[in-house]
Amino acid sequence: MAAKDQIESIFSGSNGAYLADLYAQWVENPESVDPSFSDLFMMLDDAHNIIVKDARGASWSPRPLTDILHDIDEKAASTPQKTTQITHVQIEAAVHDSIRAIALINAYRNFGHQYAQLDPLKLAHRIVVADLDPKTYGFAAQDMDRPIFVGNKVASFLPKEIHTLSEIIAGLKRVYCRSIAWEYMYLQDLEQRHWLMQKIESQGVINLATEDKQRILQQITEAVGLENFCQKRYVGVKRFGLDGAEVTIPALHALIRQAVQYDVQSISMGMAHRGRLNVLTNVIGKSFTALFHEFAGGSYKPEGISGAADVKYHLGYRKTVEVAGKTIELSMAFNPSHLEVVGAAVEGQVRAEQDRRSGKHLAVILHGDAAFAGQGVVYEILAMSQLPAYQTDGSIHIVINNQIGFTTAPEESSSGYYSTDVAKVARAPIIHVNGDDPEAVVKVMQLAVAFRERFSTDVVVDLVCYRRHGHNETDEPVFTQPVMTQAIRKHDNLYKVYADKLAKEGVISFVESEANWSEFQEYLQESYVVAQNYRVNEMEWIAKEWQEMKFRGQDRQNFSTAISHDIVQKIGKALSSYAEGFDCHPKLIRQLEVKAQMFSTGVGIDWATAEALAFGSLLVEGYPVRLTGQDCQRGTFSHRNAVLFDQKTQQPYVLLNHIQPEQAKIDIYNSHLSEFAVLGFEYGYSCTNANALILWEAQFGDFVNSAQIIIDQFISAGESKWLQMSGLVMLLPHAQEGQGAEHSSARLERFLQLCAEDNMQICNLTTPANYFHALRRQLKRNYRQPLVIMSPKSLLRHKLAQSPLSGFTDQTQFLPVIDEVDPTVTDKEAIKRVVICSGKVYYDLLMRRLELRCELQSEQITLVRLEQFYPFPASELAEILSGYPNAEMVWCQEEPENMGGWNFVDRKIEKILREMNHKTSFVKYVGRLSAASPATGLASVYKAEQATLVDQALDH
Structure with missing residues (x-):
């Protein structure tokens, strides 16, 4: 029997009185009822005892049942005899309705997110969720206006003790099925669930101050404005823009603004290339001039600093900014195109900050929807989030969910209902929000920071948006996503959507919004002109202690490592x-x-x-x-x-x-x-x-x-x-x-x-x-x-x-090469063979040479150890080898020939020999033959191979 049918059967009218008695009994002692009924009552979750407690009243002042019944049905008789008769009937019906109503309330808490209005494009059709259907709980259409007693403690959005079913459902939809979808009822911590429930259900209609709305619009103006400017100025140039997901910028600003209220000193961010340039400039504070300099092919490095450099949408930055009267250090980690890997590095950066200096430090990791669902490292990072070695007091994960992965649709990229389902392993609440509702996004970010501050655990925010262009600006998305692409082309950008909304509210006229838009575009144009003569003078994104270090090409020095x-x-x-x-x-x-x-x-x-x-x-x-x-x-x-x-x-x-x-x-x-x-x-x-x-x-x-x-x-x-x-x-x-x-x-x-x-x-x-x-x-x-x-x-x-x-003491130091240490080797010119080796095989050679010492007296063999492969110690090795002018040179390793160090050292050693005019410039290889596998799994074969290569090296 389906779950829906089971619930309808259990709640049938004939079972009402019996069920009410069992429920009261279960509240007093859950183990006193049959487990099957206990499972049923458990679905009522945290509100399980509200009805009975309210019905019975406080222990010091019992509430008359007739009061409750009178509230439900004003026609209830007042005579003791009739009250007794009607009370029996009405208690059965009232408790029956109350239990079913609370089951419905908890269903919305658990599953309301499935019916929320999340897609800005309105392409994702709302599904029919049986758990949210009143019929599942035995209610019919004629019951919608019937008063139901739920008490005033079940849900803060239901302030009265008695509400009609239609009022209850309307309140639930208002809280759980609009622009924000909440997933939190799976959290194992009761306090966390209650905290979130109270915050979610008490917030009501989002109503930001005029100043806050104007600030959000300005942030959107800058986010959309930058993308539009680059799209026109750098036609066909890859930038992996934020177009369609520009709400990310006010989201981050809201997060930072909330974080400084909790005295967070630094925020370390990590993200992929999508939208990175926008975040670097409009959030962290990298200059538009520097950005446009990089668009023109300029380096981010000062002159005289060598290196390969990297594309502009992989670069990081660091800056200390002032927010709401407080200073905070913001940084964006450098990262490759390999999606999601930077998250692990960011967590390490934040833990290092927490370990080395006092104060609060926050990790914020931005993800793509397809990568969050597809990359295994995401699970590894989430799995470590509460471990002593790696916890960072909670991170905030923001999924820029543009509902596409290059050309891959959501149904092809995730087996879960959401791309964020993996985050549940970290016991993190997941909040989905419509990207075309920036005010809802701001509220969500504020709550996410507050939750992290309160419980020191991860939070995931899923910004449901879209991608206006292809995977990059040269890509044509209509080939593979024709329906979505056409919908996007008809859809106004976020600046237009929000500016129109605020104009209708009288917050700021559209004329003023357009003036602000034009002013920002002029500023970008000025930065573009200045960028043509821009020169990088300092590495301001590098932390002070690292600026004191010497980069490659500068005067690098090693100091004494010995101790007293x-x-x-x-x-x-x-x-x-x-x-x-x-x-x-x-x-x-x-x-x-x-x-x-x-x-x-x-x-x-x-x-x-x-x-x-x-x-x-x-x-x-x-x-x-x-x-x-x-x-x-x-x-x-x-x-x-x-x-x-x-x-x-x-x-x-x-x-x-x-x-x-x-x-x-x-x-x-x-x-x-x-x-x-x-x-x-x-x-x-x-x-x-x-x-x-x-x-x-x-x-x-x-x-x-x-x-x-x-x-x-x-x-x-x-x-x-x-x-x-x-x-x-x-x-x-x-x-x-x-x-x-x-x-x-x-x-x-x-x-x-x-x-x-x-x-x-x-x-x-x-x-x-x-x-x-x-x-x-x-x-x-x-x-x-x-x-x-x-x-x-x-x-x-x-x-x-x-x-x-x-x-370890006096003047000792690291030795990249170690010469023969046998004191009996005094006449180096008499040495006929030098065996150069590295690592453990040296001791195999040494012990075998001791065994063969008598046989080898007429033909001395010496052992030289290469301790450091790279940087290759050419001068040190040359000095040692020059002492053996008459010896042949052998490289011995225990790894197969196509592995180990042989292919790295052979040309280098030969070059040394040629430059010193040694009698031989050839190095003989001794070791295992080339192999697909690094080693045999048979001990007998290993021993035979090892003995053979050792004897060959010693010319035995």
């Missing part, structure tokens, strides 16, 4: 002890004892301890550290254990936060199972705080390609395109160890392919000390650069992969 012996011991003490009363696991106690021995003897410093020394020394110097990644608190390989957990209370204890009273803080968070959004978040964080060490660790390096867009579009090219530096560190476990294709390779070759123009650092390290210096080097310099480390797995506990404490 005293600091080493102070950190060592913190790493080997914990608070009194803390119940530490016995095995971890033994690990701490081993660390204490390391610091007392000065030898045996392993990878995790070296990392902790780097972190701790930066903390002592005042630099915060942030490390995130799947399982990174303990470490995938259980090597780090940077956060101890009390075995009785589960309380965490972060060792490095207890070095000394005055120190910076380290935050170590286990991330959720995401690479894409998490890496984007950390990138955004690293681009905001120049003086913090930000690290992301992959569970295995193999999984980093889940975040390939962040690597390709942001990390490797951000500085070249946008002058956006980042000191982000990526730790990617990488090595062939017989664990199969998905646990062997971080795809070193792909990172090397991205390297150029001094854009990032790629390392494959072999010593804990070098790891220590590489990490500290990130902050001990006058610029910032991403660092990608092929981090170890088996080497984490390898007895040979240890460093003495002397490698």
Whole structure:
């Protein structure tokens, strides 16, 4: 039986009295009635006890039933005998009607959005929603004028206790089925539902002050005016205009104006290319002169700053403005054409602001409707919104819903009822609003900011509008959307729509509106003329602390990374002890004892301890550290254990936060199972705080390609395109160890392919000390650069992969190349073969060479380690190789020939050999054969392959 039929059956007249008694019983004790009836009463939701409470009156003053009945039917008898007789009948009918009416009210709260007037083009026909049909609840046409008792607490738009059914429905349609559609009844938090319900149902007719309406019209004048100006002045030039969705501009202004009332200090925005130029100029404050300079092909960079630059609709900006007497910093994040990815970076930027300075900071992310429904990163961002590592006290998401995705219709781009349905996973209310009703849009934005302020959670606003032109200004939309395109061509733009409305209201005459329009057009023309001789003199969009950094081509310097012996011991003490009363696991106690021995003897410093020394020394110097990644608190390989957990209370204890009273803080968070959004978040964080060490660790390096867009579009090219530096560190476990294709390779070759123009650092390290210096080097310099480390797995506990404490102190530093360390190799001219290698394979070669030492006495072989692939240390490697004038050169790697570092280094090493006039300019390759898969999944095959390549490298 359909739900509609079930409700009609349950509410049939013959069941009325029985149902009324059960309902009263359920209010007192929900478990006292049959579950099937309990489910029915539950649909009455938050109003479930209003009827009975009102009918019975307050506990101290019971309300006579005859009063209620008299209100409903003035013909009710007043004699006690007749009252008793009629009361029985009337109570049955009254309670019956009241329950059904409240069920209908709650249906509008849940489903009224489906009947709202959202489409400015009026092409979307209202559907028949059975849940909103009075017949579903047993009401007939003749019942429309019947008085129904609902109490005065069920809904604020029903102020009286008794209303006719027609009055109830009219009130519901006025609240839930006009220009605004509300989705909020799925929220699990009762307080949030009640808060929204009260705000929604008490607002009544939107009635803004004259000043507010005039301000909105001016904002629309500027939004529409800019698009019209560009459409005429730059015919056929792509700009991805906001035409049809210009209401976005007053929406953002309303959001900002409301935010400053809550003392928000900064708003970081992210959006795709659609409408970006309009937002940059009309909201954030970029000059029209600068914009028109870019339209003419000019660069946004000052002269003397190199880089690839980017198209104008990818650029960001930053400016401090005054709104309603208060200052606020507005910024727009740079982004690529890859839709939705910038949202993760924006969230990271805002979290960085919240962590480093007091005050309130807000993330606002603008989306397209098709992208919001289609891009998986949207879900990842929403899923992280309430997690400790990533929450930003709630973000406001604005969907510019032009009801089209390039040529894709809504029914082809989303399986949900709305493109915004995915936002429900974040327990965010979703508000849809007609883009041709700017006053409704402003009210919605005000409420969205207020909700975020009150509950620190995300809010989604869906601006339902249209796209006046094609996907870009050279595209013809009529080929694929003929009906919509014709409707749009007949539809007045938002300026005309709203100016006419205000003229009719007497707020501002159309003559005055046209004068304002003309004045703005003249201003744009003046800016256009000035732009012809415009020169960029300063990078005002770059935050002050980043302006102090040196860009590529400027005087970049690295400073000392060594630390004092005293600091080493102070950190060592913190790493080997914990608070009194803390119940530490016995095995971890033994690990701490081993660390204490390391610091007392000065030898045996392993990878995790070296990392902790780097972190701790930066903390002592005042630099915060942030490390995130799947399982990174303990470490995938259980090597780090940077956060101890009390075995009785589960309380965490972060060792490095207890070095000394005055120190910076380290935050170590286990991330959720995401690479894409998490890496984007950390990138955004690293681009905001120049003086913090930000690290992301992959569970295995193999999984980093889940975040390939962040690597390709942001990390490797951000500085070249946008002058956006980042000191982000990526730790990617990488090595062939017989664990199969998905646990062997971080795809070193792909990172090397991205390297150029001094854009990032790629390392494959072999010593804990070098790891220590590489990490500290990130902050001990006058610029910032991403660092990608092929981090170890088996080497984490390898007895040979240890460093003495002397490698961290005095004048020690990072070594991009490490020469032979065997003290028995004294006659370099006698060396017949130099094996150049990188990473873990070095130790395989080293141990095998020890085994074969007796056989190789007559033909010496030396091992040289390339610790840093990029920037390629040509001079350092040349100096080392020049010491072996008679040796042949071999490159050994454990990756397949078409992977790893071979194709990156072979020409570079050969060039070095030619320039030094070495006896050979040829480099021999030793390693696995080219393969489609990074590694075999068979342990026996792996061992055989590894033994073969090691012996070949050693010429055995």
